[in-house]
Amino acid sequence: MAEAPLLELKGITKRFPGVVANDGVDFDLRKGEVHALLGENGAGKSTLMNILYGLYHPDEGEFRLNGKPLRINSPREAIDAGIGMVHQHFMLIPVMTVAENIVLAAEPTRGPFLDEGNAEERVRELSERFGLAVRPDAFVERISVGMQQRVEILKALYRGAEILILDEPTAVLTPQESAELFEIITSLKGEGKSIIFITHKLNEVLEIADRITVLRRGKTIDTVPREGATEEGLARLMVGREVILRVDKSPAQPGHPLLVVENLVVDDERGLECVRGISFEVRAGEIVGIAGVDGNGQSELIDAITGLRPARSGKITVNNREVTGDSPRECLDAGVGHIPEDRQVRGLVLDFTLAENIALHDYREEPDSKHGWLFPKRLTARARNLLKEFDVRGGGPETRAGALSGGNQQKVIVAREVSRDPSVLVAAQPTRGLDVGAIEFVHRRLVEERDEGRGILLVSFELDEILSLSDRILVLYEGNIVAEYGPDVSEEEIGLAMLGGKREATAA
Amino acid sequence: MSEGTGTDSGYEVVSRWYAGLGGFFTAVASAVLAFFVGGLVVVATGHDPFAAYKAIFSGTGLSWFFPWVQGDERFSAALDLQQTLIITTPLMLTALAVAFAFRCGMFNIGGQGQYFVGLLTALYLGHVFVGMPRPLHVLVCCVGAILGGAIWAGIAGFLKAAFGAHEVISTIMLNWIALWVGKYFVELGGWMQGSEPDVPRSYDVADSAKLWPIWGALQPLHAGIFIALFSLVVYHFLLNRTTLGYEVRAVGFNPEAARYGGINVSKNYILAMAISGAFAGLAGSVDILGWKFHQAINDYDVSFVGFIGIAVALLGRNKAVGILFAALLFGALQVGTSPRQLSGTDFPPELATNLSTMIQALIILFVGAELLVVYAWNARKKMGFGGSTTPRIKPQEL
Numbered sequence: 011m012a013e014a015p016l017l018e019l020k021g022i023t024k025r026f027p028g029v030v031a032n033d034g035v036d037f038d039l040r041k042g043e044v045h046a047l048l049g050e051n052g053a054g055k056s057t058l059m060n061i062l063y064g065l066y067h068p069d070e071g072e073f074r075l076n077g078k079p080l081r082i083n084s085p086r087e088a089i090d091a092g093i094g095m096v097h098q099h100f101m102l103i104p105v106m107t108v109a110e111n112i113v114l115a116a117e118p119t120r121g122p123f124l125d126e127g128n129a130e131e132r133v134r135e136l137s138e139r140f141g142l143a144v145r146p147d148a149f150v151e152r153i154s155v156g157m158q159q160r161v162e163i164l165k166a167l168y169r170g171a172e173i174l175i176l177d178e179p180t181a182v183l184t185p186q187e188s189a190e191l192f193e194i195i196t197s198l199k200g201e202g203k204s205i206i207f208i209t210h211k212l213n214e215v216l217e218i219a220d221r222i223t224v225l226r227r228g229k230t231i232d233t234v235p236r237e238g239a240t241e242e243g244l245a246r247l248m249v250g251r252e253v254i255l256r257v258d259k260s261p262a263q264p265g266h267p268l269l270v271v272e273n274l275v276v277d278d279e280r281g282l283e284c285v286r287g288i289s290f291e292v293r294a295g296e297i298v299g300i301a302g303v304d305g306n307g308q309s310e311l312i313d314a315i316t317g318l319r320p321a322r323s324g325k326i327t328v329n330n331r332e333v334t335g336d337s338p339r340e341c342l343d344a345g346v347g348h349i350p351e352d353r354q355v356r357g358l359v360l361d362f363t364l365a366e367n368i369a370l371h372d373y374r375e376e377p378d379s380k381h382g383w384l385f386p387k388r389l390t391a392r393a394r395n396l397l398k399e400f401d402v403r404g405g406g407p408e409t410r411a412g413a414l415s416g417g418n419q420q421k422v423i424v425a426r427e428v429s430r431d432p433s434v435l436v437a438a439q440p441t442r443g444l445d446v447g448a449i450e451f452v453h454r455r456l457v458e459e460r461d462e463g464r465g466i467l468l469v470s471f472e473l474d475e476i477l478s479l480s481d482r483i484l485v486l487y488e489g490n491i492v493a494e495y496g497p498d499v500s501e502e503e504i505g506l507a508m509l510g511g512k513r514e515a516t517a518a
Numbered sequence: 519m520s521e522g523t524g525t526d527s528g529y530e531v532v533s534r535w536y537a538g539l540g541g542f543f544t545a546v547a548s549a550v551l552a553f554f555v556g557g558l559v560v561v562a563t564g565h566d567p568f569a570a571y572k573a574i575f576s577g578t579g580l581s582w583f584f585p586w587v588q589g590d591e592r593f594s595a596a597l598d599l600q601q602t603l604i605i606t607t608p609l610m611l612t613a614l615a616v617a618f619a620f621r622c623g624m625f626n627i628g629g630q631g632q633y634f635v636g637l638l639t640a641l642y643l644g645h646v647f648v649g650m651p652r653p654l655h656v657l658v659c660c661v662g663a664i665l666g667g668a669i670w671a672g673i674a675g676f677l678k679a680a681f682g683a684h685e686v687i688s689t690i691m692l693n694w695i696a697l698w699v700g701k702y703f704v705e706l707g708g709w710m711q712g713s714e715p716d717v718p719r720s721y722d723v724a725d726s727a728k729l730w731p732i733w734g735a736l737q738p739l740h741a742g743i744f745i746a747l748f749s750l751v752v753y754h755f756l757l758n759r760t761t762l763g764y765e766v767r768a769v770g771f772n773p774e775a776a777r778y779g780g781i782n783v784s785k786n787y788i789l790a791m792a793i794s795g796a797f798a799g800l801a802g803s804v805d806i807l808g809w810k811f812h813q814a815i816n817d818y819d820v821s822f823v824g825f826i827g828i829a830v831a832l833l834g835r836n837k838a839v840g841i842l843f844a845a846l847l848f849g850a851l852q853v854g855t856s857p858r859q860l861s862g863t864d865f866p867p868e869l870a871t872n873l874s875t876m877i878q879a880l881i882i883l884f885v886g887a888e889l890l891v892v893y894a895w896n897a898r899k900k901m902g903f904g905g906s907t908t909p910r911i912k913p914q915e916l
Contacts, residue, residue, distance in 0.1 A: 339780035370779035
C-alpha cells in the first residue's frame with residue numbers, strides 16, 4: 011500500500027426516497043490499474059459512478075484527486091478533472107462521422123469552420139496510440155456496436171481523460187468483441203490510464219481487473235486483489251450467501267416434439283425478410299437455445315411463434331395444432347408460454363397491481379372471472395400464493411408492478427407464465443439485467459420446467475446462458491440457422507458461427 | 519428484506535396514500551386558486567369580489583342545504599338548486615364519456631357531437647311512439663340515445679383501430695357533422711321541424727316519453743339525475759369489476775403488454791369509444807326528456823356540455839366520486855353566474871357568464887399546471903436538493 015491512490019472516494023452516502031443507494035461507500039483508484047466495481051443490480055454501482063461523474067450530488071462524503079479535495083458538480087467539471095465515462099447506452103450521433111463525434115463540443119476550427127482534416131488526424135493519432143483501429147472518416151451508423159464503443163472511449167481520451175469509467179461495457183458485445191475490448195483496456199493501462207470497470211459478470215472481473223471492490227446494498231463489502239479471488243468467493247460477497255453458479259442439470263430426455271417450425275419466413279416492420287425459411291423442433295423435456303447476435307431475426311422468430319407478428323410463409327405447430335397466423339390469444343390457448351424480451355414494455359402493465367398482472371392471460375377464465383365479472387379478491391388470493399411460491403420481494407398483490415425491482419418483476423412474469431402450465435415455454439432474454447441471485451433462480455426454474463416435460467425455447471444474447479442451459483444449440487445468423495451443436499460445444503466455435511463464420515465454412 | 523411478501527412495504531403505502539391525498543388536495547387547490555384569480559378580475563372591474571361571490575353562491579341554491587335558511591329564502595334556494603342539479607345531470611354523463619375513453623388511452627373530444635346524436639335520437643323516438651306506456655317509452659328513448667351516441671363515437675374508435683386515425687381529429691370532425699346535420703333537421707322545412715311553419719324548432723317529445731319530475735314545480739328537477747348517478751356506479755363497476763374494464767385499463771396503460779396478454783387492442787379501442795359515446799348520448803336523452811322537450815336551431819350554439827365534460831373529468835380525475843363533485847361545482851357555477859341570478863349591483867350580469875367561463879378555464883389550467891409542479895418537484899429531487907424522505911410522485915398517480 012505504498013502507492014498513494016490517484017482518486018479517493020470516502021464515505022459517500024446518497025439517499026433516494028425509501029432507499030439508501032450508497033451508504034458510506036469507500037473506493038480508491040491507483041494510477042494505471044483496472045479496478046472493477048462489482049455488485050448486483052441495485053447495489054449502488056451506477057449511483058456511485060454517476061456521483062463521481064457529476065450527475066448526482068452526494069448527501070455526504072468527499073472526493074480526493076491526487077490527495078487534494080475535489081468537488082464535482084457537473085459532467086463538465088468531471089471532464090475537466092480528467093474523468094471520462096463510457097455509458098452503457100452510447101451517446102453518439104449516428105449520421106456524423108467518427109471524427110465529428112469525437113471532437114464534438116471541442117472542435118478544432120479554422121476560422122469559423124470545422125477543421126475536418128485536423129480533427130481526423132488527431133483522432134487517427136489517438137486511435138493508433140491505444141490500438142483502437144477506428145477509422146475516423148466512417149459514419150457512426152455504419153460501424154458495429156463494438157466500434158461505437160471504441161468511439162466512446164476515444165471521445166473520453168480526446169477530452170483528456172486520465173480516469174476512464176466503463177459502465178457494463180461488455181453487455182452489448184459479442185465474445186470476440188469483448189476479447190478485443192480487454193486488449194484495448196490492457197493497452198490503456200500500459201499508457202498509464204486508470205480504469206474503473208463496472209460489471210456484474212464474475213468471469214470478466216477475474217480476467218481483467220487488478221483489484222475488485224464489491225458493493226452490496228449500497229455498502230462497500232470488501233476490496234480484494236485479483237490474485238486469490240474466485241468466482242464462488244466473489245459471488246458470495248455480492249449476494250451475501252452461497253450461490254450455485256453452475257446450473258445443475260441432468261442430461262435431457264427429450265420426448266415427442268411440442269413445437270415444430272417448418273420453413274418459417276417472417277418480415278420485420280419495414281417488410282424486410284428477417285427470418286429466412288428456418289425449420290427446427292423443440293421436444294418435450296429439452297431446452298433448445300437460440301444463440302446469435304442481437305438483430306439476426308430472434309425477435310421476429312419469437313413474435314411469430316407467439317402470434318404477435320404474422321409469418322409470411324411456413325408453418326408453426328404447437329402440440330400438434332397449427333398456430334400459424336393465429337392471434338396471441340389462440341397461441342396462448344394452444345399452450346405457448348412466453349417470457350418476453352422486454353419485461354417493462356411487454357411483460358408487465360407497470361401501472362397494474364401485481365395481482366392484475368398475474369391475471370393478464372387468465373382474467374377471462376374462472377376463477378378470475380365468470381360471465382364477464384371480475385373477482386378482484388380471487389385475483390389477489392391467487393397472486394399472494396404465487397408471489398410466495400416464487401419468492402417475489404418488495405411488494406404484495408396490491409403493489410404496483412412498476413414499484414418492483416427488475417429481478418422481482420421478472421419473477422412475477424416467470425410465475426405467471428409457468429403457472430399456466432404451458433407445453434412450450436419461449437424464454438427471451440430471461441435474465442437480462444438481473445443479478446446473480448435472480449439469474450440463479452430463473453435458470454433453476456427453467457431446468458425444473460424442462461424436467462416437468464415442457465419444451466423450452468431459450469433465446470439469449472448471453473453465450474454463457476445458452477451454454478449452461480441448453481441441451482441443443484441453434485445459431486441464428488441473418489435469419490438462417492447456420493449451425494447446430496450439442497451441449498458440449500466450445501464458446502469459440504459458437505462465437506465464430508454467430509458472426510457468420512460457420513456458414514462460409516460449410517458453403518466452401 | 520424486512521418487508522414480507524404478503525403486505526406492501528411501508529413506503530408503498532405512504533406514497534400511495536400521499537398520491538391519493540395529493541390528488542384530492544391539488545384538485546381542491548386548483549379550484550380555490552381559480553376562484554381567487556377570478557376574484558382579482560372582479561376587483562379590476564371595480565366591484566367587490568366578496569359580494570359577487572356571495573351573489574353567485576346564493577344563485578346556485580346550495581344554501582338550501584343549510585338548515586338555518588328558512589322561509590322565502592329557502593323557497594328561492596330550492597328553485598335555484600333545482601336548476602343547478604338539472605345542469606349538473608348531463609355534465610356527469612359527458613364527463614364519464616371523456617373519462618371512460620381516457621382510461622383506454624384515448625381522448626374523446628367528441629362528447630358534444632355524441633350528445634347531439636343522443637338528444638336527437640331520443641327526440642325522434644319520444645315523438646313517434648305516441649301512446650306507449652311511460653316507463654317503456656322512456657326506456658326506448660334512452661336506449662336509442664345510448665345506441666346513437668355509441669355508434670357515433672364508435673365511428674371514431676373504428677377509424678382509429680382500422681386506419682390509425684387519431685381520435686382527437688375524428689371526434690372533432692364528427693362534432694361538426696352532428697351539429698350541422700342536427701341544425702338541418704330542425705331548420706325550416708327540416709325533417710324534424712315542429713308544427714309552427716316559421717319557427718326553426720323541432721317538434722316536442724310526447725308526454726309519455728318525459729322523465730318524471732321529482733322536485734319542484736316551475737322547472738322541476740327530473741328523474742334524469744338518478745340515471746346520471748346510476749351511471750357513475752355503472753362506470754365504476756364496469757371499469758374495475760368486469761373483464762371488459764380490465765381490458766380497457768390494460769390497453770390504456772400499455773397497449774403492447776395488453777396485446778401480449780392476448781387482448782384484442784383494436785376491438786377495445788372501438789368498444790371503449792362506443793361505451794364512452796353511450797354516456798354522452800344518454801346525456802342528450804336526459805336533457806331532452808327531462809326539461810328541454812324540443813330542440814331549437816339556436817340551442818345548438820349555446821350548448822357546451824360535451825366540452826365542459828372534459829373539464830369535469832379532468833378535475834374529477836376520471837373517478838366516479840370525483841366526477842360527481844366536479845360536475846356539481848361546474849353546474850353550480852354555471853347557474854350561479856347566469857344573468858338572471860345576478861343583480862347588476864353586485865356584478866354586471868353580462869359579464870357574469872364570462873366570469874364563469876373564465877373560472878372554468880382557470881381550473882383546467884391549474885389542474886394541468888399541477889403536472890408541471892410534479893415534474894419540478896421530481897427534478898428538484900434529482901438535482902439532489904430534496905430531502906431524503908420526499909416521495910417520488912408519478913403524474914399518473916395523481
